[in-house]
Amino acid sequence: MTALPANFITNNGVTMIDGLATGVLLFVIALGLSLVFGVMDVLNLAHGAIYLVGAYIAVALLGGGSTMTLLAFGGAVLLAALVGGASGWGLSAMVRPVAHRGHLDQALLTLGIALVVSDLISMRFGNDVRSIPAPDGLDGSVSIFGQSYPLYRLIVIVVGGLLAVAALYVIERTRVGSLVRASVVDPEMVSALGVDTKRLVTGVFAAGAALAAAGGVIGGPILSAYPGLDNKVLLLGLVVVVIGGLGSVSGALVGALVIGQIETLGVSLLPDHASFLVFGVMGLVLLVRPQGLLGQKEVSA
Amino acid sequence: MRSRSSSIIAMVVVLLLVAVPLVFPADMANTLSRVLALALLAVSLDLLVGVSGMPSLGHAAPFGVGAYTAALVARDVDAFAPLALLAAVVTGGIFALVTGVLMVRTKGTYFLMLTLAVAEIFHVLAQRWEGVTGGTNGLYGIPSITFAPGGEPVTLAGLRYWYILAVFLVGFAVVWWTSRSTLGRSLRGLRDNEERMSSLGYSTFRLKLTVYAIAGAVAGAAGSLWVAQNRFVSPEDLAFEVSAMALLAVVVGGRGRLWGAVLGAALVTIIRDDIGASLDGRGPLLLGLVFIAVVYLLPHGFAGTSWRQLLTRRVQEEKA
DSSP: OOOOOTHHHHHHHHHHHHHHHHHHHHHHHHHHHHHHHHHHOOOOTTHHHHHHHHHHHHHHHHTTOSOOOHHHHHHHHHHHHHHHHHHHHHHHHHHGGGGGGOHHHHHHHHHHHHHHHHHHHHHHHOSSOBOOOOOTTSSSEEEETTEEEEHHHHHHHHHHHHHHHHHHHHHHHSHHHHHHHHHHHOHHHHHHTTOOHHHHHHHHHHHHHHHHHHHHHHTHHHHOBOTTHHHHHHHHHHHHHHHHOTTOHHHHHHHHHHHHHIIIIIHHHOTTTHHHHHHHHHHHHHHHOTTOTTOOSOOBO | OHHHHHHHHHHHHHHHHHHHHHHSOHHHHHHHHHHHHHHHHHHHHHIIIIITOOOOSOTHHHHHHHHHHHHHHHHHTOOBHHHHHHHHHHHHHHHHHHHHHHHTTBOHHHHHHHHHHHHHHHHHHHHHOHHHHOGGGOBOOOOOOBSSTTOOBOOOHHHHHHHHHHHHHHHHHHHHHHHHSHHHHHHHHHHHOHHHHHHTTOOHHHHHHHHHHHHHHHHHHHHHHHHHHHSOBOGGGGSHHHHHHHHHHHHHHOTTOHHHHHHHHHHHHIIIIIIHHHTTTOHHHHHHHHHHHHHHHOTTHHHHSOHHHHHHHHHHHHHO
16 A cells, blocks of 8 residues: 555545545435335335425425525525425325335336436426526635635535434334334334334335435535436435445445545546446445445345 | 137238338338337336236336447447347447346335436436437437448348347247246236245245346337437437337336237327327326326226226117
């Protein structure tokens, strides 16, 4: 191992902070995907569409202006979380009738819903990229490593970090969290113990979707909003879940931070090989630990 | 009795397909050529989904790999049609073999997710690897196929259609034969009870990898047909939409019924290209609604639904 050159941090520090912001955002998105996956064994292909709904809620509330008060931005996050939670609740109700029919049918159903939702969005908002400004007061920049850096991304890291801590606390330290973790491992047993797993699953679905939609607003000033963003977000979320292990909160965090760095630092250092890198990391994890870095659920034959 | 009547139906359908360019204008042959390429993709996907119980969300990947290979061979080596076909079959099969080593070890939701993720990564790769794939512009101006090395380009739509039909029939036969063979029976056993097959001493990994590679090779062949018809390939040809279309074709047609997948492919193409276009480009919306409707209303697809039973029941209900 050769030591990193001393100027590595100064040269790439900003990119790495960017990667941290992306990673934290990815965690907020992937968490719901991973938990729905773990608890209900459903691949929710509409997860990206719910993110997109959140992003376009920000676009709609902004109404084409160039500034947004902090209050309005907070309101958009809240509204997106509510709409997202409601759609998660609706999704789980739609999936339930086909729950006994196998993984493909559930995935196809959510895929159909995703197609309808994203096409309705592009019908209403058009196909152009819509940028979402950072809220007033947070749209400035600060100096890091001698370069100016958008303040908003630092706020995203802080807010996302708080969300991650809160999610970890709920899952690891509360009774509801222990039920969720138990359902990931053995849903039948949890049900046999007298727990209303139906309500639990609906709750997880709604919470995951609420996070994704809120992520759409929070990520708006970084990723903007455009048709096709839903697929990109969904794909990155899936890779995060594969790397971290399904149903694992800490796994999702690790996976998200790794992919965040690859998406920024990797692209900056090895621009030609970045898409290989994502695949390479995922393939490596699959070869060495098919259940993901921190996953416990049996996935292989 | 039943098998004789279905083989008669099959022969009549093939004869009708052969007769198309003699009766209809060139447009019809061109449309049917595209349908046949997608149908072959759907049939190879059905080998995974319906026969083996391995639902792939990324079957556009071997299709796209085959398409790019066929395009590169036709442009840089020779436009001799069987050469591009062979190259596409080999690369599609090898691609599936290599990625399959990682994927077939997983099952259920995890398999769905992995196939989707890997296919999307290659979609992105096709967009960025400009030196080979031409980036987002794709590869265009691919020469027309020839029926002899260095020979005259085939420009008649009817001739090209006959070539595509012939390859489609061979590909269909390969998949049909695979599903009827000892391998196919083992695969059905795998689909219905993997643990039992494993306890009986079958290497489920080897079985799954074999069928995954065969399906990939046939999908590669379908990709070469796509290029032979369109003479153009772009990253959109290995986008998730293509995988979704093929899957919809399989599910609409009826899982495990290979001819159902062909029917489904025709239906899906009509929905997207004709009805969707007439609805002001709202194809995705329509496809999404079809997905939802099929999952709720037609879980076994057209081929798997017992229409006779449905009809008689309805008649009886009306009488009562």
